[in-house]
Amino acid sequence: MGFGQFLAAPEIKLKIVTYRDVFQNTAQESSRFGEEYEKLSAVVKLDSKDISRLSIKEDDTVIVKNGFGKVVVKAQKSGYEEEHSGIAYMVNGPWSNALVPDETGGKGVPKFKDFDVTVQGAKGEKVTGIREIF
Structure with missing residues (x-):
């Protein structure tokens, strides 16, 4: 038993x-x-610095969560030349929609394009299946 097994994954x-x-x-x-x-x-596309901060490798699974939902997805490098540490990208779909805040600020439309989450490594966990989301 190594000491590292008792440490939580960075978030x-x-x-x-x-x-x-x-x-x-x-x-x-x-x-x-x-x-x-x-x-x-x-998939969540991350800046190289954020991948390092999470102590993961490309294509590792990560938990992406907030007060509205939680999904396990694959982490990939974004491929953008400009640094964007602190900003991640997800394609529109069930996995990103599971995290969209239901608060509309009185406008009636959820904030699909820009919301806060926490991310941490999920070594050994399977990607959340689409049937688990619906």
């Missing part, structure tokens, strides 16, 4: 920005419950 606060993706949309048209759609949708 960081991030702002999620959602976006549309033509490849994910095409996979959804083919099969909303298919493997390809999940592979392209159950």
Whole structure:
């Protein structure tokens, strides 16, 4: 037994920005419950510094949660040249929608594009399945 097994995975606060993706949309048209759609949708794209802060590697699973929901998704590098530590990206879909605040500020429309979450490594956990979200 190593000392490290008793330490909690690092947890960081991030702002999620959602976006549309033509490849994910095409996979959804083919099969909303298919493997390809999940592979392209159950992802959070992170800045390299945030990946380091979480002590994870690309394609590791992470828990993304807030007061409105919790999902386990794959972590990937965003691929942006400019640093954006503290900001993560998720494609519009069931996994990001599970985290969207239900507060509308009196406007009647939830805040889909920009909301706060905490993220931590989820070593060994499976990605949340789409049927678990619905």
